[in-house]
Amino acid sequence: MxxxxxxxxxxxxxxxxxxxxxxxxxxxxxxxxxxxxxxxxxxxxxxxxxxxxxxxxxxxxxxxxxxxxxxxxxxxxxxxxxxxxxxxxxxxxxxxxxxxxxxxxxxxxxxxxxxxxxxxxxxxxxxxxxxxxxxxxxxxxxxxxxxxxxxxxxxxxxxxxxxxxPSQNVVTAQIRGRSAHAGVEPEKGLSAIILAAEILTQLPLGRIDQETTANIGRIEGGLKRNIIPELVLLDGELRSLDNAKLDRYSQEFQRVFDQARARHPDAEITLDIRNTYQxxxxxxxxxxxxxxxxxxxxxxxxxxxxxxxxxxxxxxxxxxxxxxxxxxxxxxxxxxxxxxxxxxxxxxxxxxxxxxxxxx
Ligand SMILES: [Zn+2]
Structure with missing residues (x-):
């Protein structure tokens, strides 16, 4: 024994x-x-x-x-x-x-x-x-x-x-706006932080259903208090016990990012979704x-x-x-x-x- x-x-x-x-x-x-x-x-x-x-x-x-x-x-x-x-x-x-x-x-x-x-x-x-x-x-x-x-x-x-x-998809996104002096000419800038906020409120996050969860676990962006932020990085994941649901919600993420891109043609928004396991x-x-x-x-x-x-x-x-x-x-x-x-x-x-x- x-x-x-x-x-x-x-x-x-x-x-x-x-x-x-x-x-x-x-x-x-x-x-x-x-x-x-x-x-x-x-x-x-x-x-x-x-x-x-x-x-x-x-x-x-x-x-x-x-x-x-x-x-x-x-x-x-x-x-x-x-x-x-x-x-x-x-x-x-x-x-x-x-x-x-x-x-x-x-x-x-x-x-x-x-x-x-x-x-x-x-x-x-x-x-x-x-x-x-x-x-x-x-x-x-x-x-x-x-x-x-x-x-x-x-x-x-x-x-x-x-x-x-579950299966897991890793989600990484980069949102690039345009920097400008925040006090002198803010109208020339395009805030990547505001774009990210817009996107985040539209993503399905948390417990989506019994089998599916999603999370953005890390956000990084901006340089200084007085600069309109040019760049934001998002790092997150989607998981589901059902591979089909994982695909569906990954497409939903894609759609939210596509719409943000359409609303803000001068921003540069990229989304990468990669499967890590099934x-x-x-x-x-x-x-x-x-x-x-x-x-x-x-x-x-x-x-x-x-x-x-x-x-x-x-x-x-x-x-x-x-x-x-x-x-x-x-x-x-x-x-x-x-x-x-x-x-x-x-x-x-x-x-x-x-x-x-x-x-x-
Ligand atoms: Zn372990």
């Missing part, structure tokens, strides 16, 4: 290795050497994602997590308070996704130590997940033969399984769901099927024909300095993962 103390030590050790997106080398070295010590053959693809394999009997299974964290994520000081691990409040904890990596390593250690039979195991530890699933987009899928698996990268308890996830929905009856359900039942937990509002490496695995579902890793409040890991829940993650590897 998974060992709580060993698991907690692994988690704390990994949390103390800084790995903000783009700086995953130290984490890579640590997990690669641990995997090699367990008998895995470790490869790196052209993006330096870690792909490790151990032969076994039966249908191969993919176990995945990511190596990077968000900021502020340097010099993290984990503090254990009973069953809960937190940061000292000045950084994230990095439980996202160090808990996921620790869960996989603990389960692999338990099973390989036992000498028992297990499935052929394929591990993918990706880089730059937090940078917009960059690592998994570069993953060398020719190295993987598994058709199902688990992505250890969800919030909450391990029985929370994301069977549906939605997926896996049937409750899918074998990958049943596999996780059995591993949970083995430790007395009941599966909870959920639709998530966030994308993960799982979306891209789906695009490559691998049904690897995200499960909870015992961590709450991802991407905040309040992030915490519940050690007993992390342990449940390792126990569930053990069942997956054993092919229960």
């Amino acid at each position: 998974a060992n709580r103390d060993r698991l907690l030590k692994t988690l704390i050790d990994l949390i103390q290795i800084d790995s903000p997106t783009g700086e995953e080398d130290a984490m890579d070295r640590e997990v690669s050497s641990r995997l090699e010590a367990l008998g895995f053959k470790v490869h790196h693809d052209s993006f330096n994602n870690v792909i490790a394999k151990l032969p076994g009997a039966g249908e191969p299974v993919l176990l995945s997590a990511h190596l990077d964290t968000v900021e502020p994520g340097r010099g993290i000081q984990p503090v254990l308070d009973g069953d809960v691990l937190r940061s000292d409040g000045t950084t994230i904890l990095g439980g996202d996704c160090k808990s996921g990596v620790s869960i996989v390593l603990e389960a692999l250690t338990t099973v390989t130590e036992s000498g028992d039979k297990h499935l052929p195991i394929e591990v993918a530890f990706t880089r730059a997940e937090e940078g917009g699933l960059v690592g998994v987009h570069h993953l060398d899928f020719s190295q993987l033969s598994a058709k199902r698996g688990v992505v250890f990268d969800g919030e909450g308890a391990v029985n929370r399984v994301s069977v549906a996830a 939605a997926y929905r896996v049937a409750d009856s899918h074998p990958a769901v049943a596999m996780i359900g059995r591993a949970l039942a083995r430790i007395g937990m009941e599966i909870r099927l959920e639709a998530t509002g966030g994308g993960s490496d799982a979306n891209v695995f789906q695009e490559h024909g691998i049904v690897a579902l995200p499960v909870g890793i015992g961590v709450e409040s991802f991407h905040t300095v309040r992030e915490s890991a519940v050690v007993s829940q992390v342990l449940q993650g390792a126990e569930m993962c053990e069942g997956i590897i054993r092919g229960v």
